[in-house]
Amino acid sequence: MRELAIVKELKGDVVLLEKARTEACSTCGSRSSCSISSSDKKITIRALHNGVEVNPGDTVEIEMSNMSATRVSMIVYGIPLAVFLVTLIVMNMVLKSEGLALVVAFASIAVVYALIALYDRKNREKLMPKIVRKVELPDGFIVR
Structure with missing residues (x-):
């Protein structure tokens, strides 16, 4: 555009x-x-x-x-939410502890946002x- x-x-x-x-x-x-x-x-x-x-x-x-607002929203909000929910469910079943599963799920969001930040730095000029x-x-x- x-x-x-x-x-x-x-x-x-x-x-x-x-x-x-x-x-x-x-x-x-x-x-x-x-x-x-x-x-x-x-x-x-x-x-x-x-x-x-x-x-x-x-x-x-x-x-x-040409990156649409929907794609950006999915990267910034959708992927971290999906990772959080999957991690929370899997860790709750594996660890049998909701509190520990919650801590691991929040840590997974931090990792995902770090990866998104790396992607942004690498592709900033293209975007x-x-x-x-x-x-x-x-x-x-x-x-x-």
């Missing part, structure tokens, strides 16, 4: 961009009841330079990763938005 954003700050290979949430939320089913999409609140996005020369105040087109090009807008045009 490609969107427009405004360059706010340059930090090495990373560029801080600002954009309104209205474009990103246009297909969301909850947009009518969401306070972010109904207001003019802006969000800050970290994007990779990708070899495009930009300065603060420039309007750029960015390409967002970060990238600047595609600098966009010249007509006078009076406002990026929303």
Whole structure:
């Protein structure tokens, strides 16, 4: 998905961009009841330079990763919950102690989140938005 954003700050290979949430939320089913999409609140996005020369105040087109919110939610919430429940049930049957099984299940969540953090560090650049090009807008045009 490609969107427009405004360059706010340059930090090495990373560029801080600002954009309104209205474009990103246009297909969301909850947009009518969401306070972010109904207001003019802006969000800050970290994007990779990708070899495009930009300065603060420039309007750029960015390409967002194709990873869906459902997939991200499954990785962050679903997998740890499944591991917790399976570990709790198996350890309760093996150890015959609910308290000890609970401790082991919580420890398994810590291990899963550590693995997710390693996955995130390894794949962060692939998942970060990238600047595609600098966009010249007509006078009076406002990026929303």
